[in-house]
Amino acid sequence: GENVEQHPSTLSVQEGDSAVIKCTYSDSASNYFPWYKQELGKGPQLIIDIRSNVGEKKDQRIAVTLNKTAKHFSLHITETQPEDSAVYFCAASPRSYNTDKLIFGTGTRLQVFP
């Protein structure tokens, strides 16, 4: 089955700096890679996703890149702000006719200091 590894587990940056979180996946059949943000006391919320037929996707200050050959994908947050502080999860979903599982990484706690 799919296995997703995520690094780093914690990340501290100064406001205005960039933050990068990296994930690797094991199942070459995976074709969908979302990123979720979890604020304290709440459930995770989708912030951006990418499909395997695309190498990069951008939405304002956040971007995701995908390298299918190496089986890794990354989240990039530019011009970080204190409200970006949260736990971020990557995930992967294998393309299969009989499953719509989403397997999550172990999370990265991002702290943005003003």
Added chain:
Amino acid sequence: DAGVIQSPRHEVTEMGQEVTLRCKPISGHNSLFWYRQTMMRGLELLIYFNNNVPIDDSGMPEDRFSAKMPNASFSTLKIQPSEPRDSAVYFCASKRERTNTGELFFGEGSRLTVL
């Protein structure tokens, strides 16, 4: 629009007691997922349903755990008997599409503490 609704938000119980967690998915969503979150293991998928039918329960830890979805608007996750290692935050999530893509909408979670 109401999101995914979970209850209770917090539960403290003693080892050996039965625990029932409840979930109301977003209306019109066809898929429902139960996840467990711990510091050590992150977000683990326990079980998911499509159109009220359990599709994959391979993540359910053991026979003490069971889940049901009697109709499209209600699901339960039951632990009987509960053990201290079951302490975690349990999330319910729902999704509109019956495909492997698309946004998963999470509830706010049920924090379970087993003493």
